Amino acid sequence: MQVLKFGGTSVGTAEAILRVIDIVSEKISKEPVIIVVSAFGGTTDALLQCGSLAAGGNELYKEHVGHITTRHLDAVRQLIPVQQQSSMLSAVKKLCNEVEDLCNGIFLLGETTARTKDKLVSYGELISSLVITAAFQAKSVPATWWDSRKLIRTNGEFGNATVDFALTNEQFSLELQSLSTPLVVMPGFIASDTEGITTTLGRGGSDYTAAIAAAAVKASSLEIWTDVSGMMTADPRWVLNARVIPAISYQEAMELSHFGAKVIYPPTIQPVMNLHIPVWIKNTFAPGDAGTVIQNESYRNGNPVRGISSISNLALLSLEGSGMVGVPGFSRRLFEALAAHQINVILITQGSSEHSICVGVDATAADKAKMAVDAAFAPEISLRKVEPLIVEKDLSIVALVGEQMKSHPGISGKMFGSLGRNGVNVRAIAQGSSERNISAVIATRDVRKAINLLHEEFFEKTYKQINLFITGVGNVGGRLLQQLAQQQQFLLQHMRLQLRVVGLANSKRYLINEEGIDLLSWKAAMDHGVEGNITSFTDDIIQRNLRNTVFVDVTASEEVARAYPKLLEKSIAVVACNKIACSSPYSYYRELKNKSHEFNTSFLFETNVGAGLPVIGTLNDLLKSGDRIHSIEAVLSGTLNFVFNNYDGSRPFAEVVRQAQDEGYTEPDPRLDLSGVDVMRKIMILARETGEHLEMESISNNSFLPASCMNGSVDDFYNEMLKQEAHFRSIFDAAAANGCKLKFVATYNEGKASVGLQQIAPGHDLYHLYGKDNIVLFKTDRYPLQPLVIKGAGAGADVTASGVFADILRATLN
Ligand SMILES: NC(=O)C1=CN([C@@H]2O[C@H](COP(=O)(O)OP(=O)(O)OC[C@H]3O[C@@H](n4cnc5c(N)ncnc54)[C@H](OP(=O)(O)O)[C@@H]3O)[C@@H](O)[C@H]2O)C=CC1
């Protein structure tokens, strides 16, 4: 014999019931079947509402009873041919009249009891099971209706009665003896106590009814037919890539259902588990789907984690105090105080110091718990041996479930590492010695992020999703977006990275799309972005709380550089080609570095020196491996190198500078390049990376630019350079007369840095440096005579964007 249970949505309409008839008809051709049905979807709530309206003296309950009646009569009319309808129509009408009578009674009394409520809601399953039995019979499927109230015997705890299995099993055996049809239909959820008074088995209790029946008749299997295709690896409303678990053990299923996986009512497993009856979760609306089988063994598929679940609305209660250490009985008194007020403890942790004990309870019980515990420990609290109970709310539990976790080291390491890297603060941890469940208590606002992270870590070997927020979509930012668009598929296939640009901002507006902005049409989409500034953009980023988030600064804005701390504090990685942060006062540079360590996230700015050249990375590799820097000599301005490589007096100096700007080598404000400030910033950043506390004021700048060029606007700057052409020409001629080239050189030696224009003679390391190239020469303990040389294009949108891209990838691998 098989037992099948159909839930409220599976029997919610006449059409759905016809589908149930098809499914069951096929089954009974093979073996006899008991089906357990819920009330038509929504009926239980509707009945409860009638009761509370009536209890509140509101006559609207009559109208609601009317709707319930009409719905069921309509179902009879749709499912049963006209000539056979009358007896079922009058049976339904009679039961609905009883509902109304009951509500009339409640209305007169002005109150409901748990017992009356059980009676009231029982009509949902009673009517549905009778209508469905008649529907089978109308389709010529012989079916017997069994009254669950006569079969399932419970105590008198209305609303959540406890089953007397011995008596129940006996009743089933008796009933089976006289069974003459291949099909039995039973109402779920309802039962009765020893005096025959109607009781219920708790919300969701129809699953339980089916399990009780399956155990009583020793069914070959129990099938729970619902509106999803099985138990999922995580809640699909939160995790897009959640998938059906093909097979799961009883223990794992109990853990997952306890932790909020709504597919199965938690107590359902118990009756069938001892008899090793397999339980299938199947989808009434997609009967061809394989579903999930819940069975005795935990199957091995190489993944020790079977699913991820969560419980929301948790409060953490901490009892702390020096007076607790080594004194037996504190835990007992705590739990007794909670139990005396019917407060269910969901999670317990206690540090081995015994200085505190911490329990998780439903947040709705937190205030009651505080009063109870503070009262229980009043003597110790008054003596300051114990602190008043500390209550923290807005918390949730996320849990990994899997029987094989116990034999796999490193699962919790991976779990907490992944949460930590993403700024999810773990408030408490619990892992039973069965190691079937690892639970972490976190802020409720982090749950979606945490579940997605854990799902990615344990189930999505296919890819890791990276959420990018890019500020600055000009010369370099625009090119970065092109490169990202071009590489997206490659990264997915070869690095299993799904790089999604989720946010874009310029100085006036920003655009956010959590599904990922289309990188081929971002410009048009930006026009429809919201008006905002860096504060609103970064607030929005933080509020969204997405996992694996990288903020990319491709502006030259101080305001944007000031936003990094609040992002790093949320463990959001920062990648910047904007040099302002690292060349601000040393204290700010240090603060950012410290925050990146403290919050375990990346702060990367390789492109601050040498654009796409690996300058900072190389320097750090040398230092980390124990080398010591003696000196740095470098040409660090792509713009100035380009200008002096292309200026020979045949066209105005200003025109060559303009060309450098047009080709994208200069800063947004080219005066920073021509004045040498950009180079000062770069050599200072390199010196700081070696550990030197250098400030801009202590760098000497032998500038070649007449001071008058720095007055006024950028247009004024170009005009003034035209006027100063003779000055530039004379510098060039002097160098040429010596057979030298002009190079704007930065040096760092013995803690001192300087920048300035120099005549470089043939044979010098810096002489053969063409186009917009940069060169950096490191002399170190290991490179004392011949320096380590890094050379190549040091400016331009393409190379800079690729350097930023590389930093983004580094940040994602953190
Ligand atoms: N060019 C190169 O070779 C290299 C450049 N860099 C650095 O790259 C950075 C970008 O340079 P580049 O692309 O040429 O600059 P652009 O002027 O072309 O683009 C700057 C972008 O930043 C945006 N922006 C400016 N202020 C803000 C703000 N407060 N909030 C949000 N967005 C803002 C601008 O928006 P809007 O249009 O609205 O003003 C624009 O989209 C600079 O810091 C530069 O030092 C680093 C290494 C090499």
Ligand SMILES: N[C@@H](CC=O)C(=O)O
């Ligand atoms: N404007 C800069 C670009 C890179 O930082 C330069 O010219 O070097």
